[in-house]
Structures are given as C-alpha cells and as structure tokens.
Amino acid sequence: MHEFDYHTALNPERSVVIEACAGSGKTWLLVSRILRLLLAGAEPGEILAITFTRKAAQEMQARLLEWLRLLALQPEDEAREFLRQRALSDSEIEQLLPHARNLLERVLTAEPTLTINTFHGWFLQLLQKAPLEGGAVGNFSLLDQTSALLEEAWQSFAEDLAEQEEDPTASALQELFRGHGLFNTRALLLGFVAKRAEWWAYTAGQADPLAYALERLRRELDVDPEQDVLAEMQQDPVLAEWHSEYAQLLGKNTATDQKLAAQLVDALALKDLDQRFATLCPVYFTKSGTPRVRASSPTQAKRLGAHGEARLIELHQMMCDLLYEARDRLTAQAVYRFNCIGLRCGAALLDAYQRLKEARQMLDFADVEWRVFQLLSRSDYAEYMQYKLDSRYSHILLDEFQDTNPLQWQVMQAWLGAYGAVGSRPSVFLVGDPKQSIYRFRRAEPRLFQIAAASLMRDFAAARLEQDRSRRSAPAVIQAVNRVFAAQPDFAGFREHGWHHDTQEGAVALLPLAEKPAQAEEEGADDTVPMLRNPLQQARQEDEDVRHEQEAAQLAEKITAIVGRWQVDDEKRGPRPADYRDIMLLVRSRTWLATYERALRAARIPYLSSRQGGLLDTLECSDLAALLEFLVTPFADLKLAQVLRSPVFGCDDSDLMRLARGEESSWWQRLKALPEELLTAPLKLALERLAAWQEIADRLPVHDLLDRIYFEGEVLQRYRMAVPQAMVAAVQANLHAFIELALNMDSGRYPSLARFIDEVAALRRAPEQESPDEGLIGDGGNALRILTVHGAKGLEAPIVWLLDANAAPRNESGYRILVDWPPEDVAPRHFSLVSRKAELARAREHYVEAEAAHARRENLNLLYVAMTRAKQALIVSGSTSGKGGESWYQKIQAGLQDSGLGVGLSPAAVPPAFDMEEKPSVALEQNNLPVPPTGRREPFSRLDPARHHGIQLHALLEWVDMGRDLPEQKEPLQARLGLEEAEFAPLWAEALELLRAPVLQRFFDRAQYQAAWNELGYQGGDGEVRRIDRLVEFADCVWVLDYKTGGGAVDDPDVLAAPYRGQMNEYRRAMESVFPGKPVRCALVFPGPTLVEV
Structure with missing residues (x-):
C-alpha cells in the first residue's frame, strides 16, 4: 500500500x-x-x-x-x-x-x-x-422543522377544495381518495412536497409546469390516453379464432388445462371488456404475471399429437405477447391518468405550503x-x-x-x-x-x-x-472490513485498507443467531376433534416470538463479562480494563430498541440511548407536560394523578386512594377539601405549590413559569434522587431540554400556556426526525451508548456491538416519487408518481431498477460505516429471519469464512491487577452538584495526614483483587498510587491486615457473596453526594461497611461507634430503597481490625 x-x-x-x-x-x-x-x-x-x-x-x-x-x-x-x-x-x-x-x-x-x-x-x-x-x-x-406547517398547509388545502367541488383539483383529489384511500393519498402528496426542489428543477422556466411534466411523461410512456385498447383487441377477428383454437387444444390436455379451457370459454362470453381481459389473463399468465410455462413433452405430444403440441406452444407464445403488450398499454394509461390527478394535487398542495411560508415570512432548507x-x-x-x-x-x-x-x-x-x-x-x-x-x-x-x-x-x-490507511481501527477489524467488502459486487471502487497501529490487539466476533423456539407438540394433537374454547373465558394461545429477547439477554450477559475483564488501549492512560463507556451498541433502526434497553436495565447496566424525537416520550417530560396541562385544566384528574405520583411531589398509592374516595366532582376539589389530619406531607406540599402555580400560570411566559416550577419545586434535585445513578445524567439533560424547548418555540413568546400545550401535542404527532430529541449529555459518565448507524457517523468506540444484524433491508414502498437525476445533469431527466407496484409501466422499469441499485449500495455503505466505528473489537449478533435477502450478518459471515476471524468472543490479555470481579461503580465520576460559592479547595498535598492516609487506604482496598495472588499485586498498585516504598509499605501492610482478617473474610471472599461494590456513590435526600466504602450483597441480606482507619486499637468499640450512628442509619435507609427485599445491616471497621455492627 x-x-x-x-x-x-x-x-x-x-x-x-x-x-x-x-x-x-x-x-x-x-x-x-x-x-x-x-x-x-x-x-x-x-x-x-x-x-x-x-x-x-x-x-x-x-x-x-x-x-x-x-x-x-x-x-x-x-x-x-x-x-x-x-x-x-x-x-x-x-x-x-x-x-x-x-x-x-x-x-x-x-x-x-x-x-x-x-x-x-x-x-x-x-x-x-x-x-x-x-x-x-x-x-x-429559517424553518428547521416543517411537519407542523405542512400539516397546516394540508388542512388548508383540503378545506379549500372541499368548498370548490367543481374545481379540477378538487375532483382530482376526490378521485385519489376513492381509488387509493386517505393514507396513501396523503403519503403521496406529502412525498411530492418533500421532492419540491427536484420538481422546481425539473419544470424550471416553464409557464405551465404541470402541462410540461405530463407531456414529457406521455412521450416517455409512448401512450395515447384516449386509445381504447380493449375495444381494438375485440375488433380483431383473428384473436377470436386463436382463443377458440387454444381452448380446444387445452381441452384435450391435462385436467388443469381443461379447467383453463373452461375459464377461457367463460371469459370470451363476457360482455364487459374489462372483466373479459381480467378473466383471460390468468389463462395465459401465472399469479405473479409471468407467462405460464409451455414446453414439449412425450406425454403431451401423445395427447395432442406432434402438430397439436407445436400449435399449442405457438398460440400460447403469440397470445402472451399480444396480451402482454395490451396489458402494458393499459398500465401506461393508468400511470398517466394517475399522474394527471396526482401531479395536479401535489402542485396545488405545494402552492398552499409555499403561500403559508410566505405569509409567515419563513424559508425552509429547500x-x-x-x-x-x-x-x-x-x-x-x-x-x-x-x-x-x-x-x-x-x-x-x-x-x-x-x-x-x-x-x-x-x-x-x-x-x-x-x-x-x-x-x-x-x-x-x-x-x-x-x-x-x-x-x-x-x-x-x-x-x-x-x-x-x-x-x-x-x-x-x-x-x-x-x-486508505485507518488510524482508528486495529488490524483485526480492518482485515474483517477488507474481506467483507472486497467480496461485494455492488461495492465498486473498494480498495484494500491498511492500518496505522500494527501491534494493537483486536477482535471480531460473530455470535450465533438467536433461534425461534421450536413449537412443542400439543397433547392430543392426534385426536380427531380439537378442543373448542370460550373466548370470553379463555384467551387464545399464541406462540410468542422471543428471538430478540434472547439476543438482548445474550447482550446483557456478554457485556457483564466484558466490562472490567477486557483490555482497551486508552490514548492518555495506556492499557486499562474496559468500562461501560467503551462500548457502543449500533442498530440499523429503532424497531427493537426498547427490547434491548429492558435487558440492560434488568442487568443493571448503565446506558445512554439517543432516541430521535424521543424527548416528549420520556417519563420526566411526560410528567412536566401533565403538570402544565393540569394548570390549564384543573379538572383533568388523570393529569393530576400523574403529577402527584411523579418525583415532583412523591405521593404514594395511599395518597391517591384518599382522593379517589372523595365525593367532589374533581380530584383537585377533593384535594382542597381534605381535612388537615388526612393531608400527608406530600399532599400538603402539592396543594400549596399547585395552588401557587395556578395563580401565575396565566401571567408568566411558559419558560418563566417552568423556571419558577423548577426552582420552587426543586425539580432537578427530586428527579436526581428518584432515578438510578446511571440515569441521572440523561434525566437531568432531558429536564433541561424541556425548558429549552419552551424558550426555542417562537423564541419563548407564546401568548398562553394553552398554546404551548397545543404545540407540544403537535410535536408528539410529528415525525421522529422533527420531534425534539432527548437532551444532550455533556458527560454521560460510565455508561454505554446506543445509537443508530446514521447517528454514529463520525463517532468511534473501542468496542462496537452491531445488533439485529440479520434483519433484511427494507424494500421501497408504493406511493412515492420516482426521480432520475443523473449527477452530471443540471435537472432531473424524469419525475413521476408511483402508486402500486403493479402499476409501473415498462418505460419506467429501468428507473426503478437504478433506484434499487442505489439502495443496495447504500445498504452496504451503512454496513461499512457500522464496522469502521470499532477501534479494537467488533461484535455482531442477530436473530434468525424468515425473510429472504442477504443480511449484514450473512455478508460478514461469508467474508470471514476460513479467515480465523469472528470465531469466538474471548477477552484479550488483561493485566492481573485490573481483572476485578466487583462490578465497577457507575457513580464515581458523576457529580452534578454545583461548586459551593464560598471557601477554597485545599490541595491534596496539604490535607490532614490522617485524612490523606485514609484516602490512600480506601483506594488501595478498592483496587486490590482478592481473586489473585496478593504479593503479585503490590508493585502495580504501588505504581498506580505513585508512592515510594517507605510510604507504601505500612499502607500495604494495613490493607493486608484488613483483607486477611477472619472476621472480614466473608466480605472479601467472592465465593461467599453475590455482588460487591467499592466506593459506591448515591444522592442523599438533601442533595449531597455520599459514598459507601464497600457494599456487599449476600443471599439473605446486604451489608454496608465503613472503614475508620485513624488511631490505634479499639478498647471500647461501642463508645467509638456512637458518633457514626447517624451516618450509618442514613446509609441503611438509602440502601433499603435499593434492596427492598433484603435487610440492610451496617458495620464500622476499626483498626485491629474490629467489626462493630451499628
């Protein structure tokens, strides 16, 4: 190279x-x-x-x-x-x-x-x-989002035509509705507006664009719209003779052909020419529209004679040619008529849209x-x-x-x-x-x-x-890319890639496909009469397809095995254990995204998911939207119930039951009528704040109202306390994005809260690409990312997992715009509307074939982008599919065959000191609290010596691996702390004393506990971040350990533990909410070592 x-x-x-x-x-x-x-x-x-x-x-x-x-x-x-x-x-x-x-x-x-x-x-x-x-x-x-304005233009367009029944455009629209339905008509016309730049370029300089486009289409189809194709066929006497002779020959042939002969006779007796043609075609053509196979055979020659067989085949070929030509002319006429009404309506809708933008003084990108x-x-x-x-x-x-x-x-x-x-x-x-x-x-x-x-x-x-030399990916990944794409005939122009990092470790793994469970044979399947069910009492038994759930479970299991065990190359820190943040999950579409997210949540794996247009679907933004709707309509009981149960007020089910038993007409009236002794603290807080916010709701701009709600209701802090630590950053970002949405909508100048709520509702109905996205997270902390391949363009990750890779690519749908714009031309060569696949016309087939070729190439481009996001490891998974077509999984499998790549999922060599069994804390690097406005930070070197010693010992206890030989870990841990031998030796001795103490063995021996966390951070009720030195989960209970390393041996542990009881009780309350099914026990570890349960 x-x-x-x-x-x-x-x-x-x-x-x-x-x-x-x-x-x-x-x-x-x-x-x-x-x-x-x-x-x-x-x-x-x-x-x-x-x-x-x-x-x-x-x-x-x-x-x-x-x-x-x-x-x-x-x-x-x-x-x-x-x-x-x-x-x-x-x-x-x-x-x-x-x-x-x-x-x-x-x-x-x-x-x-x-x-x-x-x-x-x-x-x-x-x-x-x-x-x-x-x-x-x-x-x-500049108009960034067009869906709302397009919806308004559609409504105006339809209403105007409804009042002008004699207008040609109104008649054309009604014909579209009758022949193709509302959904298809709307999709077609909105698709026309989406291709407005191509339409303008195609008809540029024409006094009558519609007439120009239709005349070009008529010439290209070579069609006479007024020709009566079937009547001309009916008037040809030779055709009647051929049909009759063909029917006689079929009648002497096989039983199937005899049925076709009867159908042919019946068709010729029909007076309606359209019905006759529709009945004739199945005699000569299959259901897919191809001519029936007629070939010579000894048995057929015996039945018909040599001359009869030859004549049957000859007549079949001649009639197929004639009928095919007639069918194509009929299709061309149908295409032309469809474009006459479709282009007229599309141009009219585009005019309405342009007038609306002109009136609003707006421009879109086109x-x-x-x-x-x-x-x-x-x-x-x-x-x-x-x-x-x-x-x-x-x-x-x-x-x-x-x-x-x-x-x-x-x-x-x-x-x-x-x-x-x-x-x-x-x-x-x-x-x-x-x-x-x-x-x-x-x-x-x-x-x-x-x-x-x-x-x-x-x-x-x-x-x-x-x-063609990658500075990103390891040799193993680039070799896989070379093997996969060099074998693709549709990937012209591919040159073999090289790599910059010759010695970098890498891996490519192709996991087995998730299989659909085999249907178990029901008992009594051989019985003569199946059991009937009462549909009112017994639900229908349906086999659930759980292939994607199986793939998701495999995903969670493998990620748990990767994190902390695989080694990744960090440009700044060198080799280190893999974190969650080092993993990127890629999907082609968001179809099964919720399934993967459920599996990750169940496995307690932190993730960030960039849902396009998903801001308003998040729970936190749904809560805020419900709050605003309640302020406008206090009788909206469901909205009030949602607000009360949200973290903003934190009411429980018993609070809602109190309101449900009330007699007043609305829940708000019942809340206000509750006696003081029945008002719990959350209900009392809700009553006070909701009443205050109602008073200002009609006086403040929406952004200012939300700002007041966020401040007085402590919204950010309450949601931070209510969600798992791994989700804090995403939830906080979404809350900020919601209030930003209020500012961005018309620069925050909405005259009323009701208008803002209407706009939010419209955005919910908008297409995904135009609905507001979830908030951007500045630092997602230690969490993996889930992205679409389009969204991952320009990004990279040490470990990339391509999910649902066996899904077949989507085919082009009907009711779309067919454009041919060669890149060397100043304008498109072709512009027409496509309805059903059957109504294509031979003259347009090469455009559709070219469009399909472009789609196949872009599908390969997507795969190339997905594979080249990986720096060191690429993992590919999927589930079996009954659909045809070569999937990404199959292409990768074929490319890696006999290559030695993609055969397993084994970790790279990991330094012993870093192969930790404990689940890494996902909270250590997340601190969303503001820096206090007063005071100053003391440098680490100027801390109190005892505190300095405690911090170093805590770090050492967190990093040491009880599953490996302890003396072997001394040198790498000393280097990691950056201490001289004289300073590190007593620290190491103290750590060993704790780790080897019989009274503490159960808390450090992996065989005796289910899971353990070091330096686990959580958000306290007062908004402060607290850290538990070690949390250990057993089968029957959970232990919280807090190291007290200062001073010497303990004479009276109970007296020494007294000052820390409040702190330990706070830890206990916090962990009881995390492990509701297990008792939480707390203990202090004093020098000695001595374990004192509190």
Whole structure:
C-alpha cells in the first residue's frame, strides 16, 4: 500500500481532491490545510470551509483554535515538531515559526472572520447579502422543522377544495381518495412536497409546469390516453379464432388445462371488456404475471399429437405477447391518468405550503438552496454575486462531499465555473468518501464526488489523492472490513485498507443467531376433534416470538463479562480494563430498541440511548407536560394523578386512594377539601405549590413559569434522587431540554400556556426526525451508548456491538416519487408518481431498477460505516429471519469464512491487577452538584495526614483483587498510587491486615457473596453526594461497611461507634430503597481490625 502524500495534500498552492477511508483523519487533514493556508499568508476572511453539520463545523473551529493556542504557548521544540507533522521542511519551520506564534491573535481579531459553516448556513449568508430584487431573504426566518406547517398547509388545502367541488383539483383529489384511500393519498402528496426542489428543477422556466411534466411523461410512456385498447383487441377477428383454437387444444390436455379451457370459454362470453381481459389473463399468465410455462413433452405430444403440441406452444407464445403488450398499454394509461390527478394535487398542495411560508415570512432548507441556485446561475445578479464571492474567498475547503446533493453541486459549479484566468482561481480542497454516503433520504448523491473530482482536476489542475490507511481501527477489524467488502459486487471502487497501529490487539466476533423456539407438540394433537374454547373465558394461545429477547439477554450477559475483564488501549492512560463507556451498541433502526434497553436495565447496566424525537416520550417530560396541562385544566384528574405520583411531589398509592374516595366532582376539589389530619406531607406540599402555580400560570411566559416550577419545586434535585445513578445524567439533560424547548418555540413568546400545550401535542404527532430529541449529555459518565448507524457517523468506540444484524433491508414502498437525476445533469431527466407496484409501466422499469441499485449500495455503505466505528473489537449478533435477502450478518459471515476471524468472543490479555470481579461503580465520576460559592479547595498535598492516609487506604482496598495472588499485586498498585516504598509499605501492610482478617473474610471472599461494590456513590435526600466504602450483597441480606482507619486499637468499640450512628442509619435507609427485599445491616471497621455492627 502506497504512503499518503501529505506534502501535496497540505500544499496551500495546490487544489487537491482526497478520497479518504473511515478513520483516516479527515478532520485532521482539513484543519491542517487551514493552518497551512494561514501560515502561507492567507487572510482568515479569504478562507471558506463548508461541512454538513453544525456539530462538525464547531469541532473544526474548536480544533483550529486549540492548535493555534498550542502554537502560541508551547515550547519552541514542541512547536517545531507540530509543524513538521504538517509536512513543513526544517527551513520552512524556522522561517514561519515567529509567524505561527502570532496566528491565534490574527485569527481571533480578523475582520472579516474565517468562515467555517454548513452549506445551508453559508447559503443563508449569501441570501442576506443579495440585492433585494435578486432574492434577498430580508426578515425571513429559517424553518428547521416543517411537519407542523405542512400539516397546516394540508388542512388548508383540503378545506379549500372541499368548498370548490367543481374545481379540477378538487375532483382530482376526490378521485385519489376513492381509488387509493386517505393514507396513501396523503403519503403521496406529502412525498411530492418533500421532492419540491427536484420538481422546481425539473419544470424550471416553464409557464405551465404541470402541462410540461405530463407531456414529457406521455412521450416517455409512448401512450395515447384516449386509445381504447380493449375495444381494438375485440375488433380483431383473428384473436377470436386463436382463443377458440387454444381452448380446444387445452381441452384435450391435462385436467388443469381443461379447467383453463373452461375459464377461457367463460371469459370470451363476457360482455364487459374489462372483466373479459381480467378473466383471460390468468389463462395465459401465472399469479405473479409471468407467462405460464409451455414446453414439449412425450406425454403431451401423445395427447395432442406432434402438430397439436407445436400449435399449442405457438398460440400460447403469440397470445402472451399480444396480451402482454395490451396489458402494458393499459398500465401506461393508468400511470398517466394517475399522474394527471396526482401531479395536479401535489402542485396545488405545494402552492398552499409555499403561500403559508410566505405569509409567515419563513424559508425552509429547500427554499434556501433553490434561491441560491437561481441567484448564482439564472438571475440578472448572478455575475454580481459571483464577483463578490471571487473578491472575498481565495481558498475553499469542502468536507464530507459524498453527502452533497445535486442542487448544492450546481451552486458550487456555477460559482467555480464563472472564474476566468487560471491565476484568479481559488484553491479548492475537497475531501470525502463515497463509501460513507448514507443520507440518500436527504437527497445525498455520492456519484457527485467523482464528477466534482474530474471537474477540479480538469479546470483547477487539482491533485487526486487516496488515503486508505485507518488510524482508528486495529488490524483485526480492518482485515474483517477488507474481506467483507472486497467480496461485494455492488461495492465498486473498494480498495484494500491498511492500518496505522500494527501491534494493537483486536477482535471480531460473530455470535450465533438467536433461534425461534421450536413449537412443542400439543397433547392430543392426534385426536380427531380439537378442543373448542370460550373466548370470553379463555384467551387464545399464541406462540410468542422471543428471538430478540434472547439476543438482548445474550447482550446483557456478554457485556457483564466484558466490562472490567477486557483490555482497551486508552490514548492518555495506556492499557486499562474496559468500562461501560467503551462500548457502543449500533442498530440499523429503532424497531427493537426498547427490547434491548429492558435487558440492560434488568442487568443493571448503565446506558445512554439517543432516541430521535424521543424527548416528549420520556417519563420526566411526560410528567412536566401533565403538570402544565393540569394548570390549564384543573379538572383533568388523570393529569393530576400523574403529577402527584411523579418525583415532583412523591405521593404514594395511599395518597391517591384518599382522593379517589372523595365525593367532589374533581380530584383537585377533593384535594382542597381534605381535612388537615388526612393531608400527608406530600399532599400538603402539592396543594400549596399547585395552588401557587395556578395563580401565575396565566401571567408568566411558559419558560418563566417552568423556571419558577423548577426552582420552587426543586425539580432537578427530586428527579436526581428518584432515578438510578446511571440515569441521572440523561434525566437531568432531558429536564433541561424541556425548558429549552419552551424558550426555542417562537423564541419563548407564546401568548398562553394553552398554546404551548397545543404545540407540544403537535410535536408528539410529528415525525421522529422533527420531534425534539432527548437532551444532550455533556458527560454521560460510565455508561454505554446506543445509537443508530446514521447517528454514529463520525463517532468511534473501542468496542462496537452491531445488533439485529440479520434483519433484511427494507424494500421501497408504493406511493412515492420516482426521480432520475443523473449527477452530471443540471435537472432531473424524469419525475413521476408511483402508486402500486403493479402499476409501473415498462418505460419506467429501468428507473426503478437504478433506484434499487442505489439502495443496495447504500445498504452496504451503512454496513461499512457500522464496522469502521470499532477501534479494537467488533461484535455482531442477530436473530434468525424468515425473510429472504442477504443480511449484514450473512455478508460478514461469508467474508470471514476460513479467515480465523469472528470465531469466538474471548477477552484479550488483561493485566492481573485490573481483572476485578466487583462490578465497577457507575457513580464515581458523576457529580452534578454545583461548586459551593464560598471557601477554597485545599490541595491534596496539604490535607490532614490522617485524612490523606485514609484516602490512600480506601483506594488501595478498592483496587486490590482478592481473586489473585496478593504479593503479585503490590508493585502495580504501588505504581498506580505513585508512592515510594517507605510510604507504601505500612499502607500495604494495613490493607493486608484488613483483607486477611477472619472476621472480614466473608466480605472479601467472592465465593461467599453475590455482588460487591467499592466506593459506591448515591444522592442523599438533601442533595449531597455520599459514598459507601464497600457494599456487599449476600443471599439473605446486604451489608454496608465503613472503614475508620485513624488511631490505634479499639478498647471500647461501642463508645467509638456512637458518633457514626447517624451516618450509618442514613446509609441503611438509602440502601433499603435499593434492596427492598433484603435487610440492610451496617458495620464500622476499626483498626485491629474490629467489626462493630451499628
């Protein structure tokens, strides 16, 4: 494999196109290129970098500033090495080093600033600077979510047509409803609106777009809408003779053919031509629409004679050809009629949607792209805007170019193509990977990468480079990638990948598929009469499919075996035991996500799940929505019950039963009427706070009201106390996201709480991709991540588990828009509507076949992205499936066959000191409490010596492994604490004394307990974080141990334990809520060692 040419790639004077594989460091290349441009003297305002997500743009900006800060502050030798890594020679480094030291200030103070933006963000900037007559956006705002406005446009569209029964569009809509139903009609028309950019490009410049589109379709189908195909067939006397002769021959053949002969005779007797044709076709064709097989055979020749058999086969072939041609002409007519009414209604709905946006002064992403395209290529101001761009930008960088859509490329082409002399052209740096194009549903066109590369090589003398060496994945993972994709005929252009870390350990495991349980034979299955059941008394017995539950159980079991035992390579800390945070679970879709989450919760495995559009479905946000609804409608009893049971008030079932027995009309009235002696503390608190919040609900903006509720109701603290520690970060993030939602909706200016509630309800009904996502978690702590493959793009993890990998890819559904837009063309070549699969027409089959080929390639791209997220280990699992089609699991299995990869799930070698049996604490690194506003933090070295000693001993007791030889662990543990021998020796002796004491053996011997945790953190009722030194779970009880290591031997343990009784009782109460079925016992461990139960 050739070495990558970094000198050419980072040369600021060359235009470059780079096709870089997954994990090869594309972001590093882009930011390094920007740095080299700045070092070469480019002004920050002359640089334009475009990527596809705001997150990627922010990451590029942050990395650039971080590098510039390092260049400004780090020692000169380190700065020289930094520049040397970016392909600068020693002489260039010495010359540019003083300049590099000043780049940070230059970039931060530059006017205009360096531009790192998304395509849509940059397009908006262009429109804001355009002349008013040229398409400037003025006061228009960008519409991120369109579903609510589309719903409003649909309602307006339908209501307007309902009042205009004679309107052609109203008639067309009614015909769609009658022939295809409301659901399919709505899906089709909303799909048309989703393809509005393609429609605008297809009909651009036409006075009557609808007539233009229908005429192009008519010519392509080669159809005469007025032709009476069946009547012309009926008038042909030869056909009647052929049918009669064919029927006679069938009557002499097999019993099946004799039935077909009778059906043929019956069909010819029918007067209705449509019924006759529908009855004739099954005689000649199978149910799938293919001609019946007619071949010669000795027995058939004996029945019909040689001449009769030959004539039967000849007639069959001639009639099939005629009927097939007639059927195709009928289908073409049906397609044309369907498009006549469908395109008319789609264009009308699009007009209603555009008018609604115009009235609201809003633009969506498609509007922005189309306006910029017109501005730079077709308007009177194109040359003016191109001149402004030419004078502003001299260096253009394009990231993730495989995700570009045709319209975006047309914009760039219009700009770049307008440059004149070679000397005035900008440098262009284009990076992408067609293998990672997975956003076809967002109109991404990976074929544009090759077209753009050829254009830049031709017009800008760009160098073409390929980077196929992964800096992310271990050799085992890359070998698996090479074997799987080299064997895929639909994965053209794949080149064998190399790896950067030659010695890194890795593993690929293909787990057995979860099987559907075999049906047990019922007793009495051989009896003659089955038992009847009374459906009112006995439910129907159905076999439950638990394959995904089995896969989920296997997932939880294997993760428990991996964490703490497998070794991962940490870039900062070196080799260490695997944590939950090192594992990423990937799914293609969210269909079975809840099943996997249930298994993880049951196994007490902490996880973070990025549910798209799932914020309003979380329990905590559902509670808050119920609270707001109650404030508007106090008679909503179910909402009040939900609020009372939520952590906001913490009422129990007995509290709700008190309200249920009341006589007043609503629960709120019953709560207010409860006698003082029946008001428990939670009910009293609820009564006071709900009454106070009702008074201000109609006076404060929604955000301010929620802010008051969060503060007075201690919402964040109460939810933190109520949920498992592993879920605290996610729940807190969701609560913050909910209040942020109130601020983001119309900038927090909703005139009433009722209006906000209506908007929340609308968002619940919105598609997943437009509903608000769950809150982003800054630090998820020690928890694994569950992501879709789309959501994991750009991410990585030491251990990646691909779930449900045996699921078959989804097929294209009916009632969609069929578009053919070759990437080299300025507009689509074809635009039509598809109804049922049977109504396709031969003229459109090649478009559908091309669409299916694109879908197959993107399915492989998804698999490539999924596999290349893994740094060290890739695990693949799934369940058996009855559906046809080659799944990801099957492709990986075929690729790894006879390779020695994917044959097991054995851990890598783990240093003895790190192979811990105890479950790692998931709470140690989570502390969401704010720093106290007063006081100062004492450095560790200045702590009280006794306290310092206690902290070190606690750490040692947490890390030591009782399952291994203790003397062997001394040296690595001493290194881990960073202590000299003189300081570590007494500490080690004290730890051994505790661990080997007979009175404490049961708490450290793995054979005697079920589970154990060290330094277990939890949230107390006052909001403070407390830590239990050691928690040990036995079969019949739970023990809490607290080490008291100060002082010497104990004379009177009970007297010494007295000051700690309150602390231990607090531990007991907290753990009783965690282990409700077992008694919790607490003990202090004093020097000696002495165990004192409290």
